[in-house]
Amino acid sequence: MATANNGYYNIIGSMDGKPLTALAAVKFLGARASHVIAVGACAVHGGVSAAKPNPAGCVSVASVLQRKVIQLPGCPCHPDWFTGTLAHLLLYGDPELDRRNRPVMFYSxxxxxxxxxxxxxxxxxxxxxLGDGACMFKLGCRGPITPIDCPIRKWNGHVNWPVGSSTPCIGCAQFGFPDQMEPFISYDVSKAEE
Amino acid sequence: MNRRDEANRTICEINACINLLYSSPCDETRNNILNYLGCKVYDLYLINNLDGTLLPTAAMTANALPLSNSRQFTKEELSAFNGKNGNPAYVAVNGTVYDVTNNAAWGAATHFGLSAGNDLTAQFNSCHAGQPILEKLPIVGKMI
Structure with a gap:
């Protein structure tokens, strides 16, 4: 949510002949909705939009609404995480959430x-x-601090995922991404062998 | 357990997983089993390719280090243990210096934008106060 200059960094359309900011739309609809789901890193905690130096003053959806927001962090959010949460709301009601309001069926x-x-x-x-077939912990893998089901759900139609392509997890589904997950790759941790 | 026994046990587990796959109606269960099978294939690769004795685990390495927990650190000395170029990664919290070299949450000696080699008392207390984290870390000394 861009908040600087009264939200005019993010205009999503017009209403009554005036530009409609995302900030105004979220406040208007968020107050009336039966449930609010924040989809993706930017909506959940600011994400890339709120990365330093954050000139647009971006913040999370939850911080502009005084109510519970179901959080689906991820950059991007996997379609299954969103449709699964929505389907659960429609069929069974509120899904079980963790202490940061993430559905435990995906983020446990x-x-x-x-x-x-x-x-x-x-x-x-x-x-x-990169390309070595072993654990990428020393290269800076964020898998140990990122609770999400990528290893079994996978991406692009359940085909593959970062570690399957020999690239470390960059923690895109963890709060604080991207600033707090950097550096994404480090080559200076292992001792040089030559 | 020798390598042959370990390999045989893993093959038995793989067989059991394959049988389980036939009887699992749910996609998520199947994906979980496939993921587990993937892990077992890597286990087999390791059993097949490691020479003789198995390499020490990360936890064993940490315990095997000649750690003397009476060492005194100045801020400058601590900053050398930043995890770079094969150096260990140490952090100080509440005056005690801990080893996070092989701690999974410290990939590339960094953790949520923080780097090893620093006194992180304030940051620790604002995020992890009351959580049983420090007890599990090897202690290497004290700050002066």
């Missing part, structure tokens, strides 16, 4: 817990560069 276990390369971490075998 860290990537590290179910990572296919977990046995490499447990045995202390670490990748030194």
């Amino acid at each position: 276990q860290t990537i590290h817990d179910r990572c296919e390369r977990r046995s490499f971490f447990d045995k202390g075998i670490f990748a030194k560069k």
